[in-house]
Amino acid sequence: MKIVIFEDEEPAARRLIKLLNEVSTDVEIVSVIDSVRSGKEFMKQNKSFDLIISDIRLADGLSFEIFKSHTVKLPVIFSTAYDEYAIEAFRNNGIDYLLKPVKREELKTAIQKYENWFSDSTSGVNYDVLLQTLLQEKKGFQKRIVIRFADTIKTVEIEEAAYFFTENKISNLCTFNGESFIIDYNLDELELILDPAVFFRINRQFIVNFKAIQKMNVVSKSRVKLTLHPSTTQDTIVSTERSGVFKQWLAGK
Amino acid sequence: MKKLQQLKNDSIRFQFETLRNQVNPHFLFNSFNTLIDIIEHDKEHAVEYVENLSAFFRNIVTYKDKDTIKLSEEIKIVKAFYFIQQKRFGSNLQLLVDEHSLYDDRYVVPMVLQLLLENAIKHNEISKEKNLKVKVSFSDSRIIISNNTNPKMNKDESTGTGLRNIIARYRLLTDKTVQIESSQEYFVVSLPLIIRE
Structure with a gap:
């Protein structure tokens, strides 16, 4: 499983990599990217990878900017220190939403979700259906x-x-x-x-x-x-x- | 009379704003996240990190009702805050304090340097490519805080209340003004030093 990490804080990235290696034996970190600018550059290179794990607030802006400017067809697991962007995350190919500090079990569940849904490489994923499911899982709009x-x-x-x-x-x-x-x-x-x-x-x-x-x-x-x-x-x-x-x-x- | 009421209101708003920032969940959870990494990878600094974090929260409680604080104390506060943030951003964030001329009878508004550092962190990119350098220097009657600017794309949370509140606080204390200079590359705030015998 080839993973790209978007994270602007080194300790946070280091911890995530450690946890990933604990919950899966098949982890290869392709790159760790700290800004929207370098994220956009990276996406242009068309490197092959399977999954993105992304912090929402990067050094120069919100990571959604990267996904907006590229038709990203890959699943994204979002992580953030404070729960405020859940809906937007799911609109951006988000398959799960982790709160920092990330707990090992929660990361494990997210990775399993990815494996269940995506690893059989059936062509294309219906993100609309996925979004609806996830929105129902979450509580919807703020009350x-x-x-x-x-x-x-x-x-x-x-x-x-x-x-x-x-x-x-x-x-x-x-x-x-x-x-x-x-x-x-x-x-x-x-x-x-x-x-x-x-x-x-x-x-x-x-x-x-x-x-x-x-x-x-x-x-x-x-x-x-x-x-x-x-x-x-x-x-x-x-x-x-x-x-x-x-x-x-x-x-x- | 009206002006006095206005100044009082400004002061209350400043306290409210400071408190609100300090219970900022982003700061708290990011700090916990960093702490976990330090415990695992940088053990010898873990205790120091918690000490600084606790000093930081202690300062908020201690100084929230005070009008002024000794400059040397304020420098300690900003350094504790810098230590916490530096563990998050590594060498991408730098604070330089020119300390050779610290007079003991100079005072500032409590938490003001911390707030300006926090503002700089909030509004600017801090990455490998674009470091944030914040410099604190002094003259006989003023303290100057400057940083290079690389504004973030999303200007969220930028309500300008932080700076407005600082200006309002100083207006209660002195006739000398807070000066703000903003250019493409730099952001500079010059605060008057309050002299107390």
Whole structure:
């Protein structure tokens, strides 16, 4: 089994290699890569290998960038120190998702999963089916948002969220009751944990709940202005590049 | 009157922000991960690593309500933090502290150097190809923290609150300003030293 490791911290890579050798007798490490840039370079070389084990945060960015720019047909086991990218991982050929420090048994299970599904070299894997299965295994989309201020913690049910917006680089959540909270997630992160059937990123500042849209006006050829409830101080215009997808989303496609 | 209230608010926000960073799960779990590797491969440093980690958390508790800290103490804090991070990044991360002119009556805002080092780590690539070098130097009345920049592609977590909070904290203490200089290659922060008899 030829493995490529994407990991930017040497101790973490060393530990992973040690564990791999403990859980399998058939491990060959092809390369250890520490950045998205060198990862992209490596993928261009078309070297042969069977499996990728990838940390999500690499030295210069998120490892998903590597998989986005190459049609990677190989399975990936993702690992991360903190659980926040599970959904995105499964959208990127992820077959398993390990939390650091990685436990030997969990790595063993992941490797077995790989062996069961892929080692019989049947031509092509249906990643859509795989993604669906894995999404069902995981609990799906986030149910609540945790809000912290000083020493108090409160939670807001996702369905209570009318929209999310950034103002002065700070992310806020506005509920249908008109309450507004500062939250820890940025909009990019929120996109990954919200149900795309309900929430839509209309532009760089706003993610809106379908139910918060009160009125839509066409303001120019490809721009749509939304009136939201509760009302907003900023303009909520669907950006030109998002308007096509926006219409599909409205139709529930 | 209004200004004073504003300054108080800024100070509270700074404390909140610092605390939030310190319970940052990424930092905690990455530290555990590194520790496991050190126990297995670098035994003689394992105890030192835990000592530094514990010193780091102790500092947070000790200094969270203080306005200022002796410069020499702050240097110790940033070094403990550097030790922890250095075990993760190896020689790809370097901190240089020019220590030859440490006056004992100079003070800074607690955890400020640690926060600036942490910021540099958060926002820049640290790889074999692109090392991160952070330098701390002094003049009679100022402390200068500079680093080379290789920004990460994803600018997540970059809310700018860290720097804003530092500026706000200093405004409570002195009329001298915090100066920030950002160019293509370097990021430089100059902090006034507070002198106490």
